[in-house]
Amino acid sequence: MTIASPLPISVSPRDGESIESWLEHLADANGLTTSQLLNHLRSRGANTRYLTLAPAPATIATLAALARIPEQTITAATVSAFDGTALDLTGLDPGDQDSYRQVAARGWTPAHGTQICPTCLAEDGAWRTCWRLLIVTACTRHGTLLAIQCPACNRPFRDQRHSHLRRVGARSVCGNPLGAGPASQCQHDLTTIPVEPADEEVLAMQTRIADALTRNAVTVLGDPVDGADYLTDLRHLTTLLLHLASQPDARRLATWPADLATEAQRRTELRGPRWGLRPPESPGLRGAALATADAILTAPDLEAAAAALMPWTELTPTTNDGTLCWLADRTVMTPTLTRLVLSARSRHRRLSHHLDTHPPTGAAMKINHKVIPQVIPHQQYTDHLTGASESGEETVRLFASLSLARAHPDISTWAMAAEALGMPGPMGTRCARVCTRTMLITAQDWQDRIWAAIQDVHRRDYRATEAKIEHRRHLTSRWFQEWARGYRPGTRGTSWPYGLTWQWVHVAHAHIDLSPGWLDAAPTAKDRALYRQFEDSLNDQQQFELAYALHKRA
Structure with a gap:
């Protein structure tokens, strides 16, 4: 040279x-x-x-x-x-x-x-x-x-x-x-x-792409990852969404699938375009698809990301190979995408999607979280929910209340459902994962049963009842001593936390672990055993008067 x-x-x-x-x-x-x-x-x-x-x-x-x-x-x-x-x-x-x-x-x-x-x-x-x-x-x-x-x-x-x-x-x-x-x-x-002009979501996504191109870290599912990994996941998730957006009913999830259909028809009439090789030509359409994938990847955690991906995976056509094979055949399943897809296709996610997309109809069926107890009462469980799941009664009763809360249009996760009922968010997520794995009936049948159960529950403001019992924790135990003298002589004064927990469980129908009787400490196995002894020892009159004592002046 x-x-x-x-x-x-x-x-x-x-x-x-x-x-x-x-x-x-x-x-x-x-x-x-x-x-x-x-x-x-x-x-x-x-x-x-x-x-x-x-x-x-x-x-x-x-x-x-x-x-x-x-x-x-x-x-x-x-x-x-x-x-x-x-x-x-x-x-x-x-x-x-x-x-x-x-x-x-x-x-x-x-x-x-x-x-x-x-x-x-x-x-x-x-x-x-x-x-x-x-x-x-x-x-x-x-x-x-x-x-x-x-x-x-x-x-x-x-x-x-x-x-x-x-x-x-x-x-x-x-x-x-x-x-x-x-x-x-x-x-x-x-x-x-x-x-x-570009949409704000597209510009925000483009800013993250610019950072990733310079190898800066990008937050994916709540954790910082290398920019190259983010770009790889973004491209392959977008490819998967493009294939899903070509399915019927995709237009109810976003506006851009309508434009995608036009470009797909222009490219080929014999078979669908190979979006993994070349994405849509239109920057507006391509940007909208990328922004949808970016919103999923940048969700605060895997739970939220899977919830956002779930409606898209529901568009997967029925094939002999199964849903997961169809999805895997249309993109590169990176470790992140594998976690996302598996989580989105889990049983509890499909049930939550059903509750989100098939709310009860009619004015009488509007969800008011105040009239939903934290735990569906035992009688309603016996009448309507027996045999619905292989999980224990307490778990199923809690899950029924969470499912009712989930039917509200503003509630999009099990954690939000738990918080709407006055419980910690993780409690709702854990219960949903456990109960849906053991569900024995269809999602529609479960929804019908829990709605029938709540119709039979006494209608009142359960959050107010919980607050009243919580307030009693800060008062003297005189109310308990009066009840014991009149209806259960010989009861120790130190047993008043068990009386408070009984009211929490049987009057407020709230979760036993959250009872104010435990004085802000999680109950141990011994605490639970001693409470069960107290609970089993009460006759009908003692239970009636203990429930009535809640409404008396402290």
Whole structure:
């Protein structure tokens, strides 16, 4: 290779500027046409194959000598700057024109043309390298979607098949060849192309992508992860959502599946598009799908993320191989996606989805959390819930109340259902996981049974009853002593916490573990055993008077 003599004028790439944009500015600054600059480069033995992606080291060295700038500055202007984050260019060989096939087979790789932000071009005339990435759909500087096609020639920008550089140089016109000879190019001014505002969700997602491209950590499912892992999960989850969005009823989950159907029909009529190889062309559609996947990945925890993914997985068609096989066949199941999909398809998630999407109808069936006890009473369990689950009675009664709370349109998780009933959120999550694994009836049958059960429960404000019992904990035990003297002589005064717990369990129908009688300490096995002895020792009159004592003046 001949050592390149430096050009008279040195020009460095702007921050984020692509190599082809920089070379056009370099040619203009030195009074050369882009063809002359490329010939000058090739005459020194440099190979220009894959110039925009990952040029050969010798090509980088020749360009560095020509422009008198560091080699790493030139490398940073190529798409290879994103190798290991947004792309995997392993196997790309500038000496092998067929090596790009194995890179393209990994999906979502740059092809002919690029996207642009017309406002950015108007400001500095620099084309950005990141515009070639298909995970980039918007300009966060100007809050607009990128443009993908010249409105004059109706072709992608920089759609030159035989040269990396445009004959028009660094001018802000399109420059696509029009097929009427080498001197005829599209002269449309790209800075005049109308732009569309991007949604806030898309801009927030694009900001996270920008951080990830620089290897900054991104929070996924509540934990910080390497930016490259986030981008991998984002792309593969988006691919899965695109396949699911092509199924019937997807339009009830979002607006963008309607546009996806139009693009899918335009691409092929014989079989569905291979979204894992190439996503939708429209930046608006692509950005909306990516933002949906991003919202799932950036949920505060796995529970919330799985709840968000659950409605999408319900769109999976019925096949002989099963739901999980269908999902796995349409994307790359990374460890994160595997956790997400398995959690979204769990039995308790499917039941929660049924409760979310099939609420009781009619004015009389509106859910009021105040009239739902923490635990469905024993009699209603016996009448309506026996045989519904293999779990123990206490677990099933608690789960019935949680399911009723979950039917409220503002409650989207089991933790929220528990909190609505005055219980710790994790208690609701644990109960749902345990009980749904042992459910013996369908989701619709369970919903019918719990609704029939709540109709038979005495209607009152259970939160107020709980508060009244809680308040009694801070008063003297005189009320208990009076009850004991009148109806249970010989009862020790130290047994008043058991009387308080009895009222909590049998009058408020609240969970025994949360009784104020335990004085803010979780009950031990011995505490429970002693309470059961007290409970079993009461006759009907003693129980009646103990319940009535709650309404007497303390």
